[in-house]
Amino acid sequence: MKLLITGGAGFIGSHVVRLFVTKYPEYQIYNLDKLTYAGNLANLADIEDAPNYTFVKGDITDAKFLEDMFAEIPFDGVIHLAAESHVDRSITDPMSFVLTNVVGTVNLLNAAKNSWQNSETAGGAHAFEGKRFYHVSTDEVYGSLHNPDEFFLETTSYDPQSPYSASKAASDHFVRAYGNTYKMPVVLSNCSNNYGPNHFPEKLIPLMIHNIQTNKPLPVYGKGENVRDWLFVVDHARAIDTVFHKGVLGETYNIGGFNEWKNIDLVHLLCATMDRKLGRPEGTSAQLITYVTDRAGHDLRYAIDANKIMTELGWEPSLQFEEGLEKTVDWFLANQEWLDNVTSGAYQTYYKGMYTNR
């Protein structure tokens, strides 16, 4: 099995690459990553010398590069994670999300389709036999929930609200369209918010950990009433392994932890955890909480119904949230150099003056 994983130097991608490289020594894993600001080969330092691992630097918006790579390496499967992923960035720069998430995905679909069809022309088995194109997506495509009894199901209509979620919804539609039109063997999953080691500190949990450590304000958007459903990143990687190997072609699987938190409650939990870990008096970090201008078009609540993947494929989360959060905080405290590296340079420029106090 020659398996292409795109975006493997990013947060979720690096956990997926590590899992596949270590669990499947008989597979050849190719990690294709552009190494944007959020891609970091340091995330994979522990497996970079593995004999079944190859890193390829490249850009999915470059169709010719992808065609050439697929002509050179006969991939059997693709797990596509490469994406621009931060909602706030999509508000200031929507076009980069269209390019990477929509155009990049269609380029990748074309490259896989053309090379798999060529292998049939060359006298091989049926073009798509034994092949699989897996698109890893987000629950944000479903929009925002307002009724506390509602959950996102695989059958929930798409209603993306941000440029980011609109770009992911479009890429999901393209993947399904290629399954329908060309009979490509596709499978998809839509996951809730992830957290864990190597999380880039533009996202809520690592940003708060970093700011608590450095005594900076903790910017809570709006009133902090928005709800997110959090899943430990290693459990998401395990779910991706399950869907890739057992998922039924043409199907979509929602992935989540049944673990909803209001942002403000989560920030208080993080403050208490950090006070304890850093030996600070109780209540110290909470004083840094600062309510700031709300995110434009801020989705109120995401909540995933993960029953389909649990009952049909037998996946379930392995960690309770409090345990996962402890592990995450411990990882960030033990990996100061990683955090210092990713929060220097362009990070400083981006975050300067980004938050307005209310």
Ligand SMILES: Cc1cn([C@H]2C[C@H](O)[C@@H](COP(=O)(O)OP(=O)(O)O[C@H]3O[C@H](CO)[C@@H](O)[C@H](O)[C@H]3O)O2)c(=O)[nH]c1=O
């Ligand atoms: C960065 C930041 C965020 N927030 C709020 C906004 C959200 O309600 C919540 C989580 O924000 P973020 O960490 O940016 O994550 P969110 O917008 O939910 O999106 C994440 O989760 C999605 C899955 O639901 C993924 O598809 C996205 O790629 C990922 O970024 O915290 C704050 O209050 N303050 C902050 O500084």
